[in-house]
Amino acid sequence: MIFSKPVTSSSVVHAMEGKQVANIHKKILLIDHETRIRVLMRRYLEKEGFIVDEASSGGQAIQKCYLNNGNYDLMLLDLSLPDMNGIEICKYMKHNYHEIPIIMLSEYSEEKDRIEGFKAGADDYVSKPFSPREVVLRIQSIVARTQGISLHDFKSTSSNEVLIDEILIQPSARRVLVQDNEVHLTPKEYELLYFLATHQERAFSREELLIQVWKSSHKEIYDQRTIDTHIKRLREKLFAQYSKGNEFIQTLWGYGYRFRSPE
Numbered sequence: 001m002i003f004s005k006p007v008t009s010s011s012v013v014h015a016m017e018g019k020q021v022a023n024i025h026k027k028i029l030l031i032d033h034e035t036r037i038r039v040l041m042r043r044y045l046e047k048e049g050f051i052v053d054e055a056s057s058g059g060q061a062i063q064k065c066y067l068n069n070g071n072y073d074l075m076l077l078d079l080s081l082p083d084m085n086g087i088e089i090c091k092y093m094k095h096n097y098h099e100i101p102i103i104m105l106s107e108y109s110e111e112k113d114r115i116e117g118f119k120a121g122a123d124d125y126v127s128k129p130f131s132p133r134e135v136v137l138r139i140q141s142i143v144a145r146t147q148g149i150s151l152h153d154f155k156s157t158s159s160n161e162v163l164i165d166e167i168l169i170q171p172s173a174r175r176v177l178v179q180d181n182e183v184h185l186t187p188k189e190y191e192l193l194y195f196l197a198t199h200q201e202r203a204f205s206r207e208e209l210l211i212q213v214w215k216s217s218h219k220e221i222y223d224q225r226t227i228d229t230h231i232k233r234l235r236e237k238l239f240a241q242y243s244k245g246n247e248f249i250q251t252l253w254g255y256g257y258r259f260r261s262p263e
Helices: 018-022 035-047 058-067 086-096 111-119 132-147 187-197 206-213 225-239
Strands: 027-031 051-055 074-078 102-106 124-127 162-164 167-170 175-178 181-183 203-205 249-252 256-259
Touching: 027 035, 027 058, 035 051, 035 132, 035 162, 051 058, 058 086, 074 086, 074 132, 086 102, 086 111, 102 111, 102 132, 111 124, 124 132, 162 187, 167 187, 187 206, 187 225, 187 256, 203 206, 206 225, 206 256, 225 249, 225 256
Parallel strands: 027 051, 027 074, 074 102, 102 124
Antiparallel strands: 162 167, 167 175, 175 181, 203 256, 249 256
């Protein structure tokens, strides 16, 4: 369903300047057919103070733009949608709502794909898989540039929180939430999870984990099965709240462990 563009005012509020503009909650239209991606990006964006509207198809995205009079500060657009081609949606949006910047998300990373996206009017192009934190920074950079505000005006509310897929770690409270449900961990279970989660994709031997988390020295003798026991309990507790919870901490046979977000 295609709508003609309604008569609208710009989504940028020109009458307000300086700190007043910075205090406005910026509104993002997140268009992606994958529920997992939408949930993940919504959490990251809302943590940074953004208001997020979601659409799972091109038709839904066009309808939301029409009903909201195009009042979005940026669109995050998936190239592969079930009903419409992302390139065509990008062209339509740029034709009808040219003032709204668009970041295109795509599993295609070749140069010709990026060029096609930019020719369609995309302001930026991000290949999947991507870092949610990087995408948020790109969004902040583009919104700041197009609206004439400073990046410093975006107040981060996340402090040193760690958000990975469905796991949120809040160091200030030593709390772990999985799909918004608190997981009760022992002090060492928490420290082990936090250490691994803040060193994603890095492999650690059992001895290295004993040194880093248990603060043991090479001269001290510890049973490395302690690590295996704690990992087992962590997996069980995470799995109890999330069907992929036992997949975050991967075993590297004959060596140790690595933390990685499930596919």
